[in-house]
Amino acid sequence: MAQDETINYLNHDRSLKSWLLTKDHKRIGLMYLGAVSLAFLAGGILALLIRLELLTPGETIMGPDAYNQSFTIHAVLMVFVVLIPAIPAALGNFFLPLQLGARDVAFPRLNLFSFYLYLTGAVIVLSALIVGRIDGGWTFYAPYSERVGDSILFVTTGVFVMGFSSILTGLNFIVTVHKMRTPGLTWNRLPLFVWSIYSTAIVQVLATPVIGITMVLLFLERFLSIGIFDPALGGDPVLFQHFFWFYSHPAVYIMILPAFGIISELIGTFSRHRVSGYTFVALSSVAIAFLGFLVWGHHMFVSGQSAVSSVVFSLLTYLIGIPTGVKVLNWVTTMYRGSISFKTPMIYALIFLFTFSIGGFSGVMVGVLGIDIHLHDTYFIVAHFHYVMMGGTVIAMLGGIHYWWPKMTGRMYNETLGKIAAILVFIGFNLTFFPQFIMGSRGMPRRYYDYLPEFQFMHELSTYGSWILGAALFMILGYMMASLINGKKAPSNPWGALTLEWTHAAALPHPHNFLATPIVVRGPYDYHLAREMFELVPSGDGQHGEVIPGVEASEPDGRPEEA
Amino acid sequence: MSHAEHHIVPIKTLTAVILTLGMLTILTVAASQMDLGSFNVPVAMCIAGIKASLVIAIFMGLRYDNGTNALILAIGLVLAFVFLVFVLLDTNFRGDTSATQSGTIMETEQLAPAQTR
Amino acid sequence: MTSHSAEGHPAHLEHHFVSSEQQFDAAKMGMWLFLVTEILLFSGMFVTYTVFRSWHPEVFAHSAELLDWRMGGINTIVLLASSFTVALAVHFAQKDNMRLVIINLMVTLVFAFLFLVIKYFEYTGKFAHGVFPGAAFDPHGVAGGHNYADYNIPYAAQFFSIYFVMTGIHAFHVIVGIGVIAWITLRVSRGEFSSAYYTPVELTGLYWHLVDIIWIFLFPLLYLI
Numbered sequence: 001m002a003q004d005e006t007i008n009y010l011n012h013d014r015s016l017k018s019w020l021l022t023k024d025h026k027r028i029g030l031m032y033l034g035a036v037s038l039a040f041l042a043g044g045i046l047a048l049l050i051r052l053e054l055l056t057p058g059e060t061i062m063g064p065d066a067y068n069q070s071f072t073i074h075a076v077l078m079v080f081v082v083l084i085p086a087i088p089a090a091l092g093n094f095f096l097p098l099q100l101g102a103r104d105v106a107f108p109r110l111n112l113f114s115f116y117l118y119l120t121g122a123v124i125v126l127s128a129l130i131v132g133r134i135d136g137g138w139t140f141y142a143p144y145s146e147r148v149g150d151s152i153l154f155v156t157t158g159v160f161v162m163g164f165s166s167i168l169t170g171l172n173f174i175v176t177v178h179k180m181r182t183p184g185l186t187w188n189r190l191p192l193f194v195w196s197i198y199s200t201a202i203v204q205v206l207a208t209p210v211i212g213i214t215m216v217l218l219f220l221e222r223f224l225s226i227g228i229f230d231p232a233l234g235g236d237p238v239l240f241q242h243f244f245w246f247y248s249h250p251a252v253y254i255m256i257l258p259a260f261g262i263i264s265e266l267i268g269t270f271s272r273h274r275v276s277g278y279t280f281v282a283l284s285s286v287a288i289a290f291l292g293f294l295v296w297g298h299h300m301f302v303s304g305q306s307a308v309s310s311v312v313f314s315l316l317t318y319l320i321g322i323p324t325g326v327k328v329l330n331w332v333t334t335m336y337r338g339s340i341s342f343k344t345p346m347i348y349a350l351i352f353l354f355t356f357s358i359g360g361f362s363g364v365m366v367g368v369l370g371i372d373i374h375l376h377d378t379y380f381i382v383a384h385f386h387y388v389m390m391g392g393t394v395i396a397m398l399g400g401i402h403y404w405w406p407k408m409t410g411r412m413y414n415e416t417l418g419k420i421a422a423i424l425v426f427i428g429f430n431l432t433f434f435p436q437f438i439m440g441s442r443g444m445p446r447r448y449y450d451y452l453p454e455f456q457f458m459h460e461l462s463t464y465g466s467w468i469l470g471a472a473l474f475m476i477l478g479y480m481m482a483s484l485i486n487g488k489k490a491p492s493n494p495w496g497a498l499t500l501e502w503t504h505a506a507a508l509p510h511p512h513n514f515l516a517t518p519i520v521v522r523g524p525y526d527y528h529l530a531r532e533m534f535e536l537v538p539s540g541d542g543q544h545g546e547v548i549p550g551v552e553a554s555e556p557d558g559r560p561e562e563a
Numbered sequence: 564m565s566h567a568e569h570h571i572v573p574i575k576t577l578t579a580v581i582l583t584l585g586m587l588t589i590l591t592v593a594a595s596q597m598d599l600g601s602f603n604v605p606v607a608m609c610i611a612g613i614k615a616s617l618v619i620a621i622f623m624g625l626r627y628d629n630g631t632n633a634l635i636l637a638i639g640l641v642l643a644f645v646f647l648v649f650v651l652l653d654t655n656f657r658g659d660t661s662a663t664q665s666g667t668i669m670e671t672e673q674l675a676p677a678q679t680r
Numbered sequence: 681m682t683s684h685s686a687e688g689h690p691a692h693l694e695h696h697f698v699s700s701e702q703q704f705d706a707a708k709m710g711m712w713l714f715l716v717t718e719i720l721l722f723s724g725m726f727v728t729y730t731v732f733r734s735w736h737p738e739v740f741a742h743s744a745e746l747l748d749w750r751m752g753g754i755n756t757i758v759l760l761a762s763s764f765t766v767a768l769a770v771h772f773a774q775k776d777n778m779r780l781v782i783i784n785l786m787v788t789l790v791f792a793f794l795f796l797v798i799k800y801f802e803y804t805g806k807f808a809h810g811v812f813p814g815a816a817f818d819p820h821g822v823a824g825g826h827n828y829a830d831y832n833i834p835y836a837a838q839f840f841s842i843y844f845v846m847t848g849i850h851a852f853h854v855i856v857g858i859g860v861i862a863w864i865t866l867r868v869s870r871g872e873f874s875s876a877y878y879t880p881v882e883l884t885g886l887y888w889h890l891v892d893i894i895w896i897f898l899f900p901l902l903y904l905i
Contacts, residue, residue, distance in 0.1 A: 103696035106706045171713045178631065179706040180696075206642050209717040213724035217845070224814035226841035228728055233815070234835055239731060242650045243724060293645055297653070306656035309649065512695070571774045572767070581764040588756050588899075592749060595904035607900035615893045622767040623889045629705070632712040639716030643723035647730060654731045 008410070008508035023108035024511060028115050029094030030408065033401075035119060036086050043077035044473065046070050051432070051466040054459045057451050064449040068135035071447060075138035080159050081122050083393055084251060087258035088204070089118065089169050091400050092197045094408060096173060098501035098509065099191045101182025101518040106175040114168035121162030128154035137447065139248070142229035142240040146222045153219070160215040163208045166254070170204025173197055182500070184520035191499045191524040192268070192281055196261025199285035203250045203257070203292060211247035214240070238303050245296035253292040255389060257285055259356075259396030260327055263349050266399050267331045268525040269497040270346035271338025275525050277330040284323035291320050301372045310369055317367035324360055328353065343495070344418035348399030351426045355391025359384060362437065377447075380440025386433045398425070398476065405480065406494050407501055410508040411487030417479040424472035431465025499524050570627035580621045587614050692877045704879050711883045715890045718853075722894055725846045729901060732842065736835040743839040744903060746811065746831055748802065748824065752903035755798050756895065762791035763892040766861075766885045773882070776875035778868055785865040788888070792858045799851055806840075813837075813844035843902050850898060853891045860884050 009026045019027060050070050053060045062070070097105055105111050128134050132151035136144050145152050177190075177198045190198075218240075220226050227233030229240040260281075268275040275281060297305060297313030331353060340346065362384040366372045375381060406412055435458040440446075444455050451459065493502040501509070504518040522529060591610040599606055620626040625633055690700060697703040733740045769784035809828045810818040817837040819828035864884045867873065873881060 107710060108694075108696065110710075167717055171710055171717070174713055175706050175710045178709060179702055202638075205713055205717055206639065206720060209721040210646070210724050213721050216849070217724070217728070220814070220841075220845060224812075224816070224841070226814040226845065227838050228732075228841065234838060236654070236731070238653065239650070239728070242653065243727075246646055293642060294649070297649065304657070305653040306658070308656045309653040312649075312652060569774060572771060574768070574771060577764060577767050577771065581760060584760045585757060588753065588760065591900055591904065592753050595749070595900070603905050607905050611897050611900050614896045618763060618889050618893055618896070622763055623886055624770075628708075632709060635709070635712045635716055636719075639719045643719055643726070646720075646723050647727050650727050650731060651734065655734055 007510060008506060009511045010410075010508060012511045021112070023104070023112055025093050025097050025105050025108065025111060026408075026509060026513075028111050029090050029092070031115060032085060032093060032118070033090040033408075035122065036082055036090055039077050039081040039122065040086075043074050043082055044470065046074040046077070048466055048470050050074060051463040053449075054451075055463045056459075057453055057456060065133065065135070067449045068447075069133050072135050072137055073129060076125060076134075076155055076159075078389075079138055079251075080162055081125060083255040083389060084162075084166060085118060085169070086255070086393065086397055087262065087400065088173070088197055088200050088254070089115075089165075091262070091397070091404065092173065092200075092258060093169075095404060095501055096176060096194060096197050097180065098407075098505055098513055099194050099499050099524075100176065100180055101185055101500045101504065101514065101520065102176065102180035103512045103514070104180075105172050106180055107172050110168055111172055114165045114172070117165035117168070118162055121158045121160075121165060123158075124154050124161060125158030128152070128158070139244060140218065141244070142218065142221065142235075142237050143231065145218060146230055153222070156215045156218055160212055163212050163215075166204050167208045170201035170208070173201040174205065177201075182518050182520060185500075186520075188279065188282075189520055189523050190282070191261075192264035192275060192278070192285075193258075193261035193499075195282040196257045196259075196264070196285045199289040200254050200257040202286070202289045203254050207247045207250035207254075207293070210243060211251075214243040214247065217243070238300065238305055241300050241303055241305075242296070245299045246293075249296035249299060250289075250292045252385075252388070253288055255393045257288060259352070259393045260285060262396040262400040262403070263331060263352050264327075265497075265499070266345050266349040266403055267334050268527075269403075269495050270343055270349070271335045271340050272496070272527045273334050273338030273525070274523070274528055275330065276333045277326070278523070278525070280326050281330050284326045287323040288320060291316070291323070295320060295367075298367050298372070301369060302376045314367060314369040314372075318364060320367075321360070321364050328357060328360075342419075344413075344415060344422055345399045345403035345495075347419060347422040348395055348402065351422065351429075352392065352395045352399065355387055355395060355426075355429065359387030359389075359391050362387065375440060377445055378440035379436040379444045379446055382446045383433045383436035383440060386436070391429060391433070395425070395429075398422075401480075403495070404501075405483070406490030406507070407505070407509070409484060409487075410490050411483045412490045412494065413483040413487060414479050417475065421472045421475045421479070424468055424475070428465050428467070428469030428472055432462050432469055433465070435459075435461040435465075498522075498526065570624065572621060572624060572627070576621060580617050584614055584617060690876070692879075700877065707879045707883060708886075711886050715886060718890055718894075722846075722849075725842070725849065726897070726901075729842050729846065732835070732838050736838070739833060739835045740839050741905070742833070743831060743836045744905070746806075746819075746826055746828070747843070747903045748805075749903045751798055751802050752899050755795050756899045758791050758795050758798070759892045759895050762788045762795070763889050765791065766888045770878070770882050770885045773868075773873060773878035774875055778871070778873065781868050781873075781881065782865055785861055785868065789858060789861055789865070792854055792861070795854060796851065796858075799847065803844075811840055813841040817841075846898055846902065850891070850894055853894070857884075857888050857891055860887065 009024055019031070022028060049061065050067070053062050053067055053070075093105070093111065097103065128151040131154055132149045134148070134151045134155055136148065136152075140152060140156060145156070177194060181190075217226070217228055221229055221235070225233055227235045229235045229237055231237055264275055264281055295313055295317045297309050298317045301310050301314070331349075362380070366375055366381060366384055402413065402418060436444075439455055439458045439462075442455075444451060444458075490507050492505065492507040495502070497503075500514075500518050500520070504514055587610050591607055594606050594610070595603065619636070625636065693700055693703060697706070765784045765788045769781045769788065772778075772780040772784065805823070806812075809821045809823060810816075811828070811831075812818070814837065817832075817840060819831045819836075821828050861884055864880055867880065
């Protein structure tokens with residue numbers, strides 16, 4: 001217990017080399033967060049430009065070619081560079097081992113390697129911008145992708161490389177959850193964030209290899225004309241869509257499952273109430289992970305796939321609504337009779353419940369075969385997946401960043417500004433995307449550069465909304481950066497949460513996370529147990545020598561003798 | 564933490580497996596030389612499946628390993644199977660809409676014109 | 681259970697693990713997960729094969745005649761044998777007989793090379809008669825009792841494309857395996873492993889067996905049926 005409390009993961013070695021070659025999951029997580037935020041900034045600026053262009057019919061600020069490129073790059077950046085790694089690789093990396101009471105992920109070197117693979121992939125994707133034009137959307141459907149300019153090669157190579165990064169991260173996390181749990185942390189005591197990251201990791205490991213082989217086949221088709229996808233050579237373009245969506249539909253769950261985990265943490269913590277139906281919430285993540293593999297064909301209802309598979313895929317799509325509904329129901333009942341405190345992260349959780357539910361319900365709608373044929377490739381779809389991806393994943397990510405900001409940086413942000421920004425995000429987001437539901441149902445096709453004058457009012461609303469949303473996001477960036485300079489010093493457990501990263505790690509965690517191996521004797525949200533079980537934790541650790549009720553410390557060095 | 568000692572597969576078992584694998588290879592070649600009609604493919608796949616199971620169970624030691632690794636493999640195989648079956652559900656039933664309905668919509672509607680009014 | 685347990689901190693034990701057993705289990709589980717990703721990677725190709733075969737069964741059956749089952753069969757035996765020697769290497773590593781580990785790994789390398797050599801002759805034999813993947817497919821000439829021009833039928837190009845892609849990616853895995861086995865052999869010869877710590881030998885073995893298993897399926901699918 002003699003270790004110096006002032007040593008933390010940020011100050012124990014400040015050299016650049018110690019960051020670039022770090023094997024510390026916390027530093028890797030922060031580097032991911034930085035990279036993801038930069039990509040989000042770039043993709044977001046593109047989104048603002050796209051919305052500005054659509055303010056009036058015809059040309060507003062850019063020509064049709066620039067427009068096609070803008071929405072393609074926006075989509076590729078947001079999907080592959082931002083949303084897929086966002087929560088698992090950034091927040092997951094940082095907090096999964098902490099919540100498990102582990103000193104690191106199972107394979108720290110692999111973790112660093114996977115970060116550099118991600119960076120390499122991202123750079124390759126971005127170099128496509130310099131090499132030439134990419135258009136045609138993020139799905140690279142064959143045969144178009146086999147015939148357009150060479151810059152598509154950079155995008156597909158980048159996706160291939162980032163796919164490996166995603167696989168390795170997922171593999172690492174699965175093994176970490178299985179093998180690195182601290183004594184007493186049984187499966188039914190795992191925080192729900194861990195469950196969701198674990199389910200995500202299953203999807204990452206099982207789905208991503210298929211996009212890998214798809215990209216390889218696309219390459220071979222382009223260079224050797226092997227004739228698998230290109231109808232002119234005797235291939236089948238719908239087969240490409242199967243390959244693509246076998247990955248890309250489960251990839252949607254790579255994006256949204258970790259968001260579920262964050263929301264569970266937020267609602268449990270800020271309602272000071274045991275998350276009701278813990279087992280159901282936990283297992284519904286796993287259920288979604290597996291069901292997510294059975295529904296990819298609902299992206300292909302109008303592709304010419306067989307009617308029987310359309311019907312099967314449509315039916316299976318409804319099933320996804322069950323575990324998702326179980327989650328939303330349990331979140332709401334957790335708040336019932338809870339003692340809710342409306343801190344900024346909780347506001348994001350409430351926004352999530354609203355926006356994600358709209359996204360989810362509209363998802364069931366477009367899963368209906370007959371309705372989808374009408375709505376396919378309209379703004380209704382655009383609105384639906386933005387409500388899920390932005391109203392779900394990004395909102396949860398923002399909530400998670402606010403929630404864990406004190407643990408990551410040791411500083412508190414300005415709570416008032418936080419709340420104002422959250423409300424502005426909510427208003428801006430809905431103003432941007434709700435009109436798109438209406439436009440879409442009236443027949444405004446997605447990805448179009450120009451539109452009929454009757455859609456202009458809705459497009460205007462949407463563009464004004466994007467300005468509010470953009471301003472709110474820049475505001476968040478501003479006060480978060482300011483908190484690094486003059487933010488209040490954070491206590492080790494500002495929210496009174498019960499998971500290990502709050503109760504057992506210092507305000508800024510030690511390089512090896514814990515000074516003593518935590519021993520877990522209760523569930524992650526057992527707020528109903530005697531108050532002393534969590535409130536007697538002075539600075540969040542047994543490092544002062546006293547044995548905390550419900551929390552025991554093993555040997556100082558934390559390495560029990562080998563059996 | 565430490566549980567059962569690592570199982571050491573005896574050389575006798577390993578040798579028996581490789582001999583069986585060799586024999587099965589000869590069998591599958593022999594079976595392919597005969598005309599089994601529609602059974603050609605299932606027989607070949609069955610033999611390949613037995614060979615692969617032997618390699619997995621004994622050479623890779625999954626039989627002696629903990630159940631989690633077996634579960635991982637099983638999930639992977641199930642997913643690969645799902646991939647195959649669902650793609651075939653499309654590719655082998657293409658154009659089934661036109662097969663179930665002869666004639667254009669106009670023609671079929673003329674068969675029951677009164678019901679729509 | 682392990683010989684080093686009395687020392688407390690064996691050199692191979694990384695700081696974030698509690699015990700060697702935990703480290704070994706974690707590594708092995710990681711390897712199995714990796715193998716599953718390999719299975720799903722190959723599943724894409726198996727799906728392609730099945731789809732095109734079910735669309736054009738007679739073309740596939742006809743085109744497969746051009747592939748020499750003798751060479752494929754020999755290669756099957758060679759790979760199976762290499763799998764056996766890798767299993768033996770792990771066996772001897774567990775028994776702390778490092779000399780036999782090295783010998784078995786070397787024999788494995790020889791088999792792996794032999795596989796590639798046979799594959800090379802198969803490929804060049806096909807190339808010589810214009811059997812290329814994709815657009816360059818232009819069979820001609822007579823060899824082994826086959827008039828190659830007879831095989832220039834629609835969708836035969838697809839069969840050979842799939843053949844070259846599947847066996848090519850498999851061969852790529854063989855080449856990677858050769859590199860890994862050579863590296864592990866070097867590490868064994870430097871005395872880095874013992875019966876207390878042989879995780880990399882075991883993991884390499886697992887990888888190599890998977891390469892073998894893929895071939896067990898490729899052989900009948902491409903050469904026999």
